[in-house]
Amino acid sequence: MRSITVGTRGSSLALAQTRWVVARLKEEWPETEFRIQSIVTQGDRNRGSLERMAAQGDKGFWVKEIEEALLQNRIDIAVHSLKDLPTEQPEGLEIASIPRRVDARDALVGKEGMKKLAELPQGARVGTSSVRRKSFLNAFRPDLQVVQLRGNVDTRLAALSGGEYDAIILAAAGLIRTELRNRIDELIDPAILLPAPGQGALALETRSDDDLGIEVAYAIHDRDTDDRTTAEREFLAGLGAGCLAPVGALATIKNGLLSLEGWVGALDGSTIIQAHTQGDPAECADLGAELAQDLLKRGARELVDAARL
Numbered sequence: 001m002r003s004i005t006v007g008t009r010g011s012s013l014a015l016a017q018t019r020w021v022v023a024r025l026k027e028e029w030p031e032t033e034f035r036i037q038s039i040v041t042q043g044d045r046n047r048g049s050l051e052r053m054a055a056q057g058d059k060g061f062w063v064k065e066i067e068e069a070l071l072q073n074r075i076d077i078a079v080h081s082l083k084d085l086p087t088e089q090p091e092g093l094e095i096a097s098i099p100r101r102v103d104a105r106d107a108l109v110g111k112e113g114m115k116k117l118a119e120l121p122q123g124a125r126v127g128t129s130s131v132r133r134k135s136f137l138n139a140f141r142p143d144l145q146v147v148q149l150r151g152n153v154d155t156r157l158a159a160l161s162g163g164e165y166d167a168i169i170l171a172a173a174g175l176i177r178t179e180l181r182n183r184i185d186e187l188i189d190p191a192i193l194l195p196a197p198g199q200g201a202l203a204l205e206t207r208s209d210d211d212l213g214i215e216v217a218y219a220i221h222d223r224d225t226d227d228r229t230t231a232e233r234e235f236l237a238g239l240g241a242g243c244l245a246p247v248g249a250l251a252t253i254k255n256g257l258l259s260l261e262g263w264v265g266a267l268d269g270s271t272i273i274q275a276h277t278q279g280d281p282a283e284c285a286d287l288g289a290e291l292a293q294d295l296l297k298r299g300a301r302e303l304v305d306a307a308r309l
């Protein structure tokens with residue numbers, strides 16, 4: 001029996017999404033044995049210094065050790081949250097497959113009586129770790145107190161029960177994949193808060209010369225999700241930004257037409273630049289790159305750079 005080792009981070013979300021991937025792969029390749037191996041990354045070790053890493057422009061802190069394990073043949077397929085994966089692939093590695101996206105949206109989880117963003121009382125304390133969500137909250141509801149909230153999904157929910165926050169915002173996909181869908185009080189309309197590029201999608205990464213690993217991973221590839229997230233990630237790359245920038249993007253495909261929304265904001269919400277484009281899904285990469293150029297002409301670089309300082 002041939003055996004494939006699938007590597008991922010050790011968080012409950014990483015393991016849940018990897019078990020999902022392996023179950024799907026097993027359906028396609030019943031004769032193959034799959035093992036799961038968890039790997040500790042720099043992001044897991046140094047939670048407190050995430051901001052410093054972002055300031056230094058370090059983009060790979062959730063994936064570096066996992067990519068080393070791939071390159072050293074310790075694992076054959078790596079499972080990442082696509083939004084954590086830098087837009088440039090290291091030499092010798094490639095994204096072999098992007099499975100079907102779950103839900104790209106952000107979710108609000110609130111205390112009793114704090115179940116909708118628009119209905120939160122003045123001054124409510126909202127926890128989030130992301131500069132994108134912070135920028136948006138400051139723009140949409142400047143009266144709210146945006147409070148730092150770090151850690152994995154379980155830690156964040158525990159902080160909410162601990163009473164430190166009135167509500168928290170996190171990716172819906174993370175809750176759905178860890179079977180906490182029932183905790184979601186509101187799926188925030190992307191017309192209000194655009195998700196992070198690639199949010200809610202996974203990436204299966206392999207060695208570029210591993211034909212077997214690529215073939216195995218590709219069996220669960222989803223073309224629509226690939227086109228959509230390619231447009232979003234080219235937009236992010238075109239802005240010269242990474243996953244810790246105040247950048248939102250969401251592509252949808254309807255009747256054979258890809259629509260892409262892009263957004264960049266100042267951390268304090270004082271400035272927001274947004275734009276929209278649409279076209280043939282086959283042109284997804286160009287659509288993303290062009291939208292980035294559009295926003296750069298309107299001052300987006302300054303906003304991306306300001307968030308780094």
Ligand SMILES: NCc1[nH]cc(CCC(=O)O)c1CC(=O)O
Pocket residue numbers: 081082083084169170171173174198199200201202
């Ligand atoms: N940056 C952490 C991270 N990376 C992926 C997810 C959620 C799952 C996804 O977006 O696919 C999360 C947590 C969050 O943003 O709430």
